[in-house]
Amino acid sequence: MKRIAVLTSGGDAPGMNAAVRAVVRKGIYEGLEVYGVKYGFRGLVNGDLKKMELGDVGDYIQRGGTFLHSARYPEFASEEGQLKGIEQLKKFGIDALVVIGGDGSYHGAEALTKRGFNAIGLPGTIDNDISGTDFTIGFDTACNTALDAIDRIRDTASSHDRTFIIEVMGRNCGDIALYAGIAGGADAIIVPEEKFDIHKIVEQLNVRRARGKAHSIIVLAEGVMSGPEFAAELDKYGDFDSRASVLGHIQRGGNPTTADRVLASRLGARAVELLLEGKGGLAVGIVANQIVENDITAVLQNKSEMDHRLFELSKELSI
Ligand code: F6P
Secondary structure: OOEEEEEEOOOOOOOHHHHHHHHHHHHHHOOOEEEEEOOHHHHHHOOOEEEEOHHHHOOOOOOOOOOOOOOOOHHHHOHHHHHHHHHHHHHOOOOEEEEEEOHHHHHHHHHHHHOOOOEEEEEEOOOOOOOOOOOOEOHHHHHHHHHHHHHHHHHHHHHHOOEEEEEEOOOOOOHHHHHHHHHOOOOEEEOOOOOOOHHHHHHHHHHHHHOOOOOEEEEEEOOOOOHHHHHHHHHOOOOOOOEEEEOHHHHHOOOOOHHHHHHHHHHHHHHHHHHHOOOOOEEEEEEOOEEEEEEHHHHHHOOOOOOHHHHHHHHHHOO
């Protein structure tokens, strides 16, 4: 094998640049030529590829976003899209591909491998919703960004004795809410994986108020309902002076944390090793701090599991 390529696809995540850097540097270290594909699978189909040198990835490890750019490109689900992509890869003499993204991107990598072109997936998404890995690249940074917002909102919540509903991202996964909520000392964490009872939440808020704590922080995962909807619901049951704060895309930006940069570096380097071993159709992840690889089809079929013990802990600590 002489030449590999790397792309980032789907929603961007802090640490994607560090992962691209790791693929490029490890590839060159191993004597390979490495190409960067711009705009994910859309750029692949359009032949938007460029050879990367060591210097091309310099000064990027600390930056959020993806300098290769990204795109959501559902068209790659079609046979036509996949065949065009492979045609471009062949035209550039590429032997194998690293795909950094979420489950949509993994479907693309799986399809290419099924068509005989080795591709490996790296989990790049703030949502932490990929099975076979404890953490995805970008999750830690997004949690820290959400946490910073929670801390700030707590200041104003306590000044005004208000109840704040802080809506965080995560699509159908509650991990950002769970981790940022625990770290931010939330009074309640609402996630799609666990049923909630609005009456119990109201009761808890009232018990705390009776104890003298007049403000409350509720961290809500977007996959449950919107923050404003939840606030309106809550206000039906009491005078909580609720405010909803939707954190939105700020969670996707910013400099990646140490944890995300190190994770991205480890996963990127491992992907190159696997390709050098002639392997494809795999998703690289981290489990109990060990880098692991799983069959990408199995990863797509399994649902990532929430840490239910952590959720229980959050309830015990927010009495
Ligand atoms: O998958 C990452 C994510 O930020 C989700 O948390 C969110 O639901 C979605 O992407 C937002 O997508 P877009 O940036 O396309 O609006």
